[in-house]
Amino acid sequence: MFSLYVSGDSPIHRIPAGGKLLLLFAASLALFMVSGIAVHGAELLGVVVLFRIAGLPWRDTLHQLRPALVFLVPIFIFHVVFTDWALGIETVLRILVLLLLAILVTLTTKLSDMIDVLERVAGPLRHVGINPSKVAMMLSMAIRFVPLLMVEAREILEAQRARGLDRNAIALLIPLLIKTLKMADDLSDALEARGYDAEAVVPIWKRWSVRQVPDGTR
Amino acid sequence: MTTRDMTFVALFAALTAACAVFPPVQVPVVPAPIIVQNIGVMLAGSILGARRGGLSLALFVVLVAVGMPILTGWRGGIGVILGPTGGFILSWIPAAFVVGWMVERFWKRLGFWTLLLSNVVGGIVVVYAIGIPWLAFVANADLGKTVVGSAVFIPGDVIKAIVASFAALIVKRSYPLIQR
Numbered sequence: 187m188f189s190l191y192v193s194g195d196s197p198i199h200r201i202p203a204g205g206k207l208l209l210l211f212a213a214s215l216a217l218f219m220v221s222g223i224a225v226h227g228a229e230l231l232g233v234v235v236l237f238r239i240a241g242l243p244w245r246d247t248l249h250q251l252r253p254a255l256v257f258l259v260p261i262f263i264f265h266v267v268f269t270d271w272a273l274g275i276e277t278v279l280r281i282l283v284l285l286l287l288a289i290l291v292t293l294t295t296k297l298s299d300m301i302d303v304l305e306r307v308a309g310p311l312r313h314v315g316i317n318p319s320k321v322a323m324m325l326s327m328a329i330r331f332v333p334l335l336m337v338e339a340r341e342i343l344e345a346q347r348a349r350g351l352d353r354n355a356i357a358l359l360i361p362l363l364i365k366t367l368k369m370a371d372d373l374s375d376a377l378e379a380r381g382y383d384a385e386a387v388v389p390i391w392k393r394w395s396v397r398q399v400p401d402g403t404r
Numbered sequence: 405m406t407t408r409d410m411t412f413v414a415l416f417a418a419l420t421a422a423c424a425v426f427p428p429v430q431v432p433v434v435p436a437p438i439i440v441q442n443i444g445v446m447l448a449g450s451i452l453g454a455r456r457g458g459l460s461l462a463l464f465v466v467l468v469a470v471g472m473p474i475l476t477g478w479r480g481g482i483g484v485i486l487g488p489t490g491g492f493i494l495s496w497i498p499a500a501f502v503v504g505w506m507v508e509r510f511w512k513r514l515g516f517w518t519l520l521l522s523n524v525v526g527g528i529v530v531v532y533a534i535g536i537p538w539l540a541f542v543a544n545a546d547l548g549k550t551v552v553g554s555a556v557f558i559p560g561d562v563i564k565a566i567v568a569s570f571a572a573l574i575v576k577r578s579y580p581l582i583q584r
Contacts, residue, residue, distance in 0.1 A: 190471045190480055207482075214486050253477050257488045260553075261543040268549065277544040281488060288483030292471040300470035320410060327414035328421075328463050332474060335415075335422035343425060353429055355440060355567045363447065363571060366419045367579055374411040382407055 189297040190250070198240040198290065203299035204306070206291045217284050223272060226279035233286045240294050250289045258282065301325060331369065338365050412581065413456050417463035420444025421474035428476065431563065438560040441476045445496045446527040446568035449503025450519055451575050453582045458501030465497060491538020495531045502526035507572075511582055519569035527568070528561045 193199075201209075217229075237247065258278050265274030304325070308318040342361045343352055351357040423444050428437035444464070449457040464474070465485070473480040475493075485493055503526030510518040532554065540550040575581075 190473050210482060250479060250481060250483065253479055254483070254487050257543075261488065261545065264543065264545055264549070264553075268546065269544075273544060281542060285483045285487050288481055288486050292481030292483065295471065297471055304466065304470065320405065324410050324414045324417075324459075324463055325466070327411060328417040328467060329472070331415055331418035332421045332467070332472060335418045336425050339422040339425035355426075355429065355438075355443070355564075356570060358426055358440070359423075359443065359447070359567065359571050360574060362419065362422065363451075363575060364579075366415050366422075367575070367581075370408075370411045370415040373415070374406075374408040377407050377411065 190246070190292050191296050192242055192246055192293045194241055194294065196240045196294070198236060199294045203295045204303045206295055207300075207303060210287055210291050213287055214284055217280055221276060223276050223279065226276055226283060229283045230279055230286075233283055233290070236290055237286070240290060242290070242293050246293060247286070247289055250292070251285060254281070254285050297329075301329075327373070331373075335362070335366060335369075338362060409456055412452055413460045413463060416444070416448040416452055416457070416460040417467065420448065420461065420464045421467065421472070424474050424476050424478070426476075431560070438563060439476050440564075442496070442527070442531075442561070443564045443568050445500045445531070446503055446523045446565060447571060449500040449526055450507045450522060450568060450572035451581055452504060453508050454501050454504035457504035458497055461496045461500040465493060468493065488539050488542045489535070490542070492531060492535035494538075495534035498534070499526050499530040502530050508582055514573075514576060516569055516573055519572050520565055523565035523568050523572075524562070527565055528558070531561075 198206075217226075220226075258281060261281070262274045262278050265271065265277060301322075305318060305322050308316070308321045311321070312318055339358075339362055342358055342365075346352045346354065346357050349357075420441065421444075423441040426440040428439050430437045445461055448460045451457070452460060467474060468480050469482050469485050471481045475484060484490060503522050506522035506526060507514065507519065510522065532551075536550050536554050537547060539545070539554070540547045543550070
């Protein structure tokens with residue numbers, strides 16, 4: 187599946203997805219409650235150790251971190267100019283620790299495990315009128331169609347580049363938009379033709395038959 | 405919600421993700437490069453309406469959070485949401501909703517200018533109102549100075565609102581999805 191997961195069998199890989207997400211959430215709150223360069227520096231060391239334990243390649247980590255680094259430099263410069271450099275170092279360290287922890291969770295957890303956690307969390311939403319099976323269905327459709335539409339987008343980009351139109355946002359977006367609308371139409375027709383009932387509580391992939399035949403009509 | 409609504413919600417989430425393929429566009433005069441992807445917010449709102457548009461972006465944010473590399477530059481994961489620019493990403497959900505809500509109100513006499521107004525209010529004002537305070541908080545920075553610093557992105561965002569309005573107008577004429 188199209189995801190950032192790096193397979194492995196470290197103790198960190200083996201922590202259940204829900205547990206990892208809860209720990210990350212707690213850590214993100216705690217990070218903003220403590221302060222001090224020494225404290226955050228020690229946390230950074232700890233996180234580096236966790237990455238060693240997980241056995242993750244540095245290349246993947248750095249690739250995810252790079253866009254954030256672009257932000258950390260101006261944040262640091264901002265503090266040097268307007269407040270003081272110590273607060274700058276502390277802020278940058280705190281963001282770095284937070285980002286690295288989140289990247290650790292992302293790289294060591296399977297997408298399917300994350301989705302399972304989501305489905306469990308979405309379960310109680312039933313009581314406020316949200317059908318969890320619909321949520322799960324939309325998630326799986328989106329996951330399925332992301333790589334498909336990306337291929338379409340790349341083809342459109344190449345076709346428009348050949349015409350010298352690859353800097354023209356309209357020339358890129360309209361064909362992609364029309365393809366998307368057409369795909370959505372075809373997909374909903376296909377679902378309905380196969381008897382998918384959006385109101386049914388049981389997800390379609392958990393049923394044995396596509397539609398139950400009432401007794402006596404067999 | 406019908407099956408059709410569900411497929412539109414899912415496919416517009418995928419459409420926003422697919423926009424990650426388009427490289428940032430550098431326009432003369434505009435200081436910061438334009439990230440094409442944010443336009444998905446405006447498109448989902450102005451083509452699908454408030455409820456479906458908001459849901460579609462919520463789905464997109466969930467996909468980012470669970471670790472699909474679908475943001476420009478192939479980023480993803482919870483780190484993006486918790487990081488300095490996380491507020492901008494989260495704001496896309498209410499932003500698409502607001503764009504859609506305004507478009508639904510204007511639907512009967514919807515033209516380029518009403519679409520542009522909806523996209524500017526939802527796609528720019530709402531996004532900045534959530535994203536900038538978040539950035540200021542995470543960066544430990546002064547709110548006023550963060551607002552000034554973010555101003556470099558306004559010209560690019562206005563161009564995006566214009567493009568999204570054109571696109572939505574074309575779709576409205578040939579393929580109207582909001583009936584009211």
